[in-house]
Amino acid sequence: MPALAPTSGGSSGVVISGAAAQRRPRTAYLLLIPGLAWLAIFFVVPLISLFFTSLQAPTGKSGVYQPAFEVSNYLVAIQEYWPTFVKSFIYSGTATVLALIIAYPLAYFIAFRAGKWRALLLVLVVAPFFASFLLRTYAWRTILADEGFITSFLNALHLLPQGRILNTPIAVVLGLTYNFLPFMILPLYAALERIDPRLVEAAGDLYASPFTGFRKVIWPLSLPGVVAGTLLTFIPASGDYINATLLGAPSDRMVGNAIQTNFLQFRDYPIASALSFILMAIILAVVFVYIRRAGTEDLV
Amino acid sequence: MRWLRKNLIPIIGILVLIYLFVPIAVVAILSFNKPEGKFNVAWNQFSLEAWQNICGVPGVCGSFVTSMQIGLIATLVGTIFGTMIAFALVRYRFRGRSTTNLLIFLPMATPEVVLGSSLLALFLNLAFPLGFWTVTIAHIMFIISFVVVTVKARLQGMDPRLEEAARDLYAGPRATFRYVTFPLVLPGILGAALLGFALSFDDYIISAFNAGTLVTFPIYIWGAAQRGIPVQVNALATLVFVIALITVVSVQVVGSRRRRKLESTVSS
Numbered sequence: 001m002p003a004l005a006p007t008s009g010g011s012s013g014v015v016i017s018g019a020a021a022q023r024r025p026r027t028a029y030l031l032l033i034p035g036l037a038w039l040a041i042f043f044v045v046p047l048i049s050l051f052f053t054s055l056q057a058p059t060g061k062s063g064v065y066q067p068a069f070e071v072s073n074y075l076v077a078i079q080e081y082w083p084t085f086v087k088s089f090i091y092s093g094t095a096t097v098l099a100l101i102i103a104y105p106l107a108y109f110i111a112f113r114a115g116k117w118r119a120l121l122l123v124l125v126v127a128p129f130f131a132s133f134l135l136r137t138y139a140w141r142t143i144l145a146d147e148g149f150i151t152s153f154l155n156a157l158h159l160l161p162q163g164r165i166l167n168t169p170i171a172v173v174l175g176l177t178y179n180f181l182p183f184m185i186l187p188l189y190a191a192l193e194r195i196d197p198r199l200v201e202a203a204g205d206l207y208a209s210p211f212t213g214f215r216k217v218i219w220p221l222s223l224p225g226v227v228a229g230t231l232l233t234f235i236p237a238s239g240d241y242i243n244a245t246l247l248g249a250p251s252d253r254m255v256g257n258a259i260q261t262n263f264l265q266f267r268d269y270p271i272a273s274a275l276s277f278i279l280m281a282i283i284l285a286v287v288f289v290y291i292r293r294a295g296t297e298d299l300v
Numbered sequence: 301m302r303w304l305r306k307n308l309i310p311i312i313g314i315l316v317l318i319y320l321f322v323p324i325a326v327v328a329i330l331s332f333n334k335p336e337g338k339f340n341v342a343w344n345q346f347s348l349e350a351w352q353n354i355c356g357v358p359g360v361c362g363s364f365v366t367s368m369q370i371g372l373i374a375t376l377v378g379t380i381f382g383t384m385i386a387f388a389l390v391r392y393r394f395r396g397r398s399t400t401n402l403l404i405f406l407p408m409a410t411p412e413v414v415l416g417s418s419l420l421a422l423f424l425n426l427a428f429p430l431g432f433w434t435v436t437i438a439h440i441m442f443i444i445s446f447v448v449v450t451v452k453a454r455l456q457g458m459d460p461r462l463e464e465a466a467r468d469l470y471a472g473p474r475a476t477f478r479y480v481t482f483p484l485v486l487p488g489i490l491g492a493a494l495l496g497f498a499l500s501f502d503d504y505i506i507s508a509f510n511a512g513t514l515v516t517f518p519i520y521i522w523g524a525a526q527r528g529i530p531v532q533v534n535a536l537a538t539l540v541f542v543i544a545l546i547t548v549v550s551v552q553v554v555g556s557r558r559r560r561k562l563e564s565t566v567s568s
Binding site: 025027028029031032034035036038039040042043044045046047049050052053102103105106108109110113119120121123124125126127128129130131132133134135136137138139140141142143145178181182231232235236238239240241242246255256259260263264269272273276279280283287 | 308309310312313316317319320321322323324326327330341342380381382384385387388391392393394395400403404406407408409410411412413414415417418419420421422424425437438440441444445448495498499502504505508509517518521522525529533534537538540541544545548549552556
């Protein structure tokens, strides 16, 4: 999460500490217990359960496994699926970069130029969440259809290597970019909105060109939003299998597909669990390195 | 040329908004279609058939009602738990704050396949029967985090002078909460609840792992995608979208009006 607000200092912090001083922390724990217990039981415990499942060994009966310490499950999963992992991260990485490029102007527009329309525009950005994810993704089959306007136009210009968009990686990346775009726009907006417009004016007063003003003032100040937005796009995109299934060819399947088919069709729970864990580990590693590089320690 | 340079950002912004809405428009337009074959992907002929007989295809409305029920229960529980955590985080000092923040953040940073598959691993290891309640449990889990983040931001963004004013007028902590804090935070809570409901109602991946033989609306759509999605599904989805959009806009209008009224009372 972007650092949404300071927890200490600032006028609100002073008031809160004044009010909180009179209250006992026992009330705080009572407020916390139900929700945190739920997260512990149905988020943390399942992850532990997933880890043990990933080490289970077959019993001979299909779909039934016994507790073991089968580390080789991980080797099998990596050996069999490493090309899928590479492909998944190429797709989700490309989609994240594309989303950043198209989300930035819109977030900038809402933050600095929208005036009284700001609230309405923000509603419009989240509005796609109210229309079915699956149907919206499926609608791209109509928009990108082989005989459709877009494909014909690009084909006339000989821009499509496979002569079509549907059932190619292009469609999968387009779908991922589209579906997670609001997750990019909102944090970008939150970061841009907090920039004092006078800083930009000051840059102008000091004879900085608009581009220099952007590069030296706005972009660095919006970095927390860029980091939060790219992560909120990259993470769900990496694990997604809806876009790959609905818009891609069988050869475009992602890690999500592998986890889903191993879990629900092959009932190979240990391999599916190992795949989940590897995906999680790679994402956590990427997040860690990325946050270090971007230097935004105040992210969580 | 100069005009274009000056207005480039608004133009791109509006184009991106259009991009966000094109697929929704396609879904809505195809709800008035009479498709040529099984697959409702290309325009053929105008028809109101799906709208007049919205439950005409077996399974559509049943799965819709199931998703509504799960969404309502999960949103209610998730919103209450999440709001409680948000209040504790903003208004109290306690030990274990960073652990709490991490526990809230992690479910949002975990891909849905991992959330879904790990819960399934738990339910399988416990031999817990899959169905309505396993899906509801899963939805409550991911709604809590979103509610905490939304309500927390709202609480932190509140003008502290409003509560000070109430205290200056000798309102006790309870009266301050009842007449000032809660009404001000309520739009934030409602917004969070709406978002939570939307996430639950629309969730496919986590539900698919934990549903067993239960069919929710997204699970129905997924199954139908292979053999052709009935036009009725488009009609129902369009209806939900329009109702949700109207609700959100009105919550926003009422909220900002109430805030303005309170703030003008304080400053005058």
